[in-house]
Amino acid sequence: MARAGPGQPPCGHRSVPHTGDLRVEAWAPTREECIAEAVGGMVGSFAELPAHAPGTVREYVVSAVDDDRLLAGVLEEIIYRMDAADELPSDVAVTPEPGGVRVRCTMCGSSTATQTGAVPKAVALHGLALVQDSHGWVGRVTLDV
Numbered sequence: 001m002a003r004a005g006p007g008q009p010p011c012g013h014r015s016v017p018h019t020g021d022l023r024v025e026a027w028a029p030t031r032e033e034c035i036a037e038a039v040g041g042m043v044g045s046f047a048e049l050p051a052h053a054p055g056t057v058r059e060y061v062v063s064a065v066d067d068d069r070l071l072a073g074v075l076e077e078i079i080y081r082m083d084a085a086d087e088l089p090s091d092v093a094v095t096p097e098p099g100g101v102r103v104r105c106t107m108c109g110s111s112t113a114t115q116t117g118a119v120p121k122a123v124a125l126h127g128l129a130l131v132q133d134s135h136g137w138v139g140r141v142t143l144d145v
Contacts (some may be wrong), residue, residue: 013041022046022120022143023127027136031067032094033100034130034137035074039092039105042075042143046117047110049090054120055106058087063100067130071139074124079120086110114116118145 006019011033013026022045026037043049060077064070074094081087087107120143130139 010124011037011089012094013037013044015041015045015068020145021124022145024141024143026139029136031061031130031137032096034099034139035071035103036094038071038075038139038141039078041088042078042120042141043067043088045143046115046145047088047113047120048116049088049108049113053090053108053112055090055093055108058107059102059104061097061100061102063097067069068128070100071132071141072125072128074101075141075143077103077119078105079122081105082110082119083105086111 011028014022016023016025017048024038024041026034026041028034028037062073062077064073078089088110089105090108091106093104122144124142124144127142
């Protein structure tokens with residue numbers, strides 16, 4: 001699985017056209033940075049947050065049997081919090097934990113955001129990937145909207 005393209009910055013994300021769904025690709029030097037980029041790509045695909053929106057810090061641990069499921073678990077938790085608490089992450093930091101990762105998000109109210117696209121409802125397991133390549137880590141995920 002190759003990085004998003006030659007000359008790309010060491011960390012980043014992008015949306016990729018996908019019939020009826022949303023596909024996000026992310027890349028970074030570490031697994032944890034790549035997961036954080038995927039969260040940023042997902043949120044950035046449908047919302048613009050003000051630069052200095054007030055927020056509340058939330059932390060949680062996600063464990064999974066493999067890296068693909070770890071990426072899905074983090075994104076599913078963000079989708080759950082968007083739906084249940086009406087919050088969006090404006091800042092995300094991911095650190096390693098035994099068997100998973102710790103996610104620390106600054107969450108702001110959805111009402112502070114400008115909606116720019118369809119809001120994801122679920123993570124599709126088809127085509128899900130979080131793998132290391134010769135340049136770092138690459139993540140790909142399809143989101144049901």
